[in-house]
Amino acid sequence: MLVSSLSLYAHFPWCVKKCPYCDFNSHPLTGSLDENAYLEALAVDLGATSHVLEGRQIDTVFLGGGTPSLFSPDAMARLIEALTMHLTNAPEITMEANPGTTEHHDFAGYLAAGVNRLSIGAQSFDPAQLKRLGRIHDVGDISRAVSAAQLAGFDNLNIDLMYGLSDQTLEAALGDLQRAIDLGPTHISWYQLTIEPKTEFARRPPPLPDEATIATMELAGRDLMAQHGYDRYEISAYARTGARCRHNLNYWTFGDYIGIGAGAHGKLTNAHQVVRTHKPRQPRLYLRDPTHTIEQYIDPxxxxxxxxxxxxxxxxxxxxxxxxxxxxxxxxxxxxxxxxxxxxxxxxxxxxxxxxxxxxxxxxxxxxxx
Ligand SMILES: C[S@@+](CC[C@H](N)C(=O)[O-])C[C@H]1O[C@@H](n2cnc3c(N)ncnc32)[C@H](O)[C@@H]1O
Ligand code: SF4
CATH class of the missing domain: 1.10.10 (Arc Repressor Mutant, subunit A)
Structure with missing residues (x-):
């Protein structure tokens, strides 16, 4: 097997609070965030992957969560600095940012740290929906975050949006999409809300639109994005020319990636086999031994x-x-x-x-x- 491209995913497992639909490895932050301890753990974790990095360079980095934007620009600078010697000449470095957390940090700081792509979790522009989704931000926070990021110099920016929300009508879903488009991002990830097992929404399901309405939303939404120059290149991903997410493209083309941080997944290929890796999900356990990696060979x-x-x-x-x-x-x-x-x-x-x-x-x- 000939495998060259390599990506790195770093997971930041804390959020201000847990959203009722979310099954990502995210934990409500109780007490203060010990940035230093987590950054040190990530450095140790990264150090333990040196055998993978031998002779290979990282072309994309994704700082995901959880809520990475709870961490300061300095923290991100430290992590990216530790990666520098392993990066290609023009890496794509994405960070997820939650509106409602970013007001504490300046976007120019993240840009200076080396982040060159932001993914902002808007989810909806309807105040009632944001409330039902348990989000900590309001509609104003979204436009403030996007404008501040653009002003700081981020020219590669994604907005995450969901549709098929509680009692959502076709008009409301398209209205949300139009508000996102109006903010002028280069990329929009438009996800149908799914009810994941073991979440609060699975225990108490919200009243979702029927299948026919969802199907109409999808078609109309796709048209609306096409009219505004957003090309659908993956089930849920839409991009302006040249703005496709290289990191996710690597996943979808079955490329290799290293996963560091609590609960992070990786996938690596050696001459004969594909191995999936994952780290302990509980931050407490991860911090105890960041080198601990569970490996699972994929049956051919x-x-x-x-x-x-x-x-x-x-x-x-x-x-x-x-x-x-x-x-x-x-x-x-x-x-x-x-x-x-x-x-x-x-x-x-x-x-x-x-x-x-x-x-x-x-x-x-x-x-x-x-
Ligand atoms: C890693 S998650 C979270 C990023 C960030 N913490 C946030 O919430 O803004 C990335 C995206 O997945 C989407 N997502 C999460 N749970 C989902 C669900 N149950 N159904 C559909 N989309 C979901 C949301 O749009 C979210 O922004
Ligand atoms: S903020 Fe994002 S990662 Fe955190 S609980 Fe909500 S959806 Fe999940």
Missing amino acids: NAIVGEFMMNALRLVDGVDREEFQRRTGLAWSTVATTWALTSDLGLTEPDRIAATALGLQHLDTLVQHFL
């Missing part, structure tokens, strides 16, 4: 399914050569199944890509390869 029979689960999310898909390059398997391994899904109208006959119908029924499509 499962690699095809994992590859397809990622690659088929991309609207344009990937070349067949990419399949061999990333999985080490010949195309003939999947040729029969591929022909079957193409006959069903779910995949393109000569490229690893889902059709419009396949994208609409992605879970069913991927099942064929699992």
Whole structure:
């Protein structure tokens, strides 16, 4: 297997409070944040990955959460400084920022630290929805955060937005999208709200719009974004020209990445095998031994399914050569199944890509390869 590109994900596991729909590894912050302790742990964690970094460079970094923007620009500068010798010439370095936390820090500081892409978690522009989602920010915080970031010099900016919210109408969903577009981000991640097991919303489900309304929202939302120059390149990702998220593209093309921080996941390929790594989820346990990594080799029979689960999310898909390059398997391994899904109208006959119908029924499509 020939694998070159490498990404790094660093997880920041604390939030001001836990949102009722969220199943990410996030923990309500009780007491004050010990930035130093966590930064030291990340440095130790990173140090333990030196064997992976040998002969390879990191092209994208994602500082995700949780709420990374609870950490100061100085903290981010320390982490990025520790990474510098491993980075390519023009790395993409993204940080997630929650409106409602950023007023404490100046965006110019994050930019100076080396962050060059921001992802702002707006979620909705409707005050009642923000409340139902348990968010700590109000609508004004969103536009203030985006304007401050743009003024500070961030020219690569994503807005996270959700649709299919409680009792949401088509007009309301499109209204949210239009407000996001009006702020002029280069990228919009537009996610359908999903009810994740073991969350507060799973215990007490909100009244969601029916499937037909959701389907209409999707089509109308896609049109609206297209009219404003946002190209849909993945199920939920829309970008202006040149602003596709390189970090996520690496995931979707089954590239390698190191995961550091509490609960972070990684995926690495050696000559013969693909190994998934993860770190202890509880910050307390992670801090006790940041080098502790749980490794799980992917059964070669499962690699095809994992590859397809990622690659088929991309609207344009990937070349067949990419399949061999990333999985080490010949195309003939999947040729029969591929022909079957193409006959069903779910995949393109000569490229690893889902059709419009396949994208609409992605879970069913991927099942064929699992
Ligand atoms: C890592 S999360 C959180 C980032 C940041 N802490 C925030 O909440 O603004 C990234 C994005 O996933 C989306 N998301 C989280 N939970 C979701 C759910 N249950 N359904 C759909 N989208 C979800 C939200 O849009 C969120 O901004
Ligand atoms: S702020 Fe983001 S990561 Fe934290 S609980 Fe809410 S959705 Fe999850």
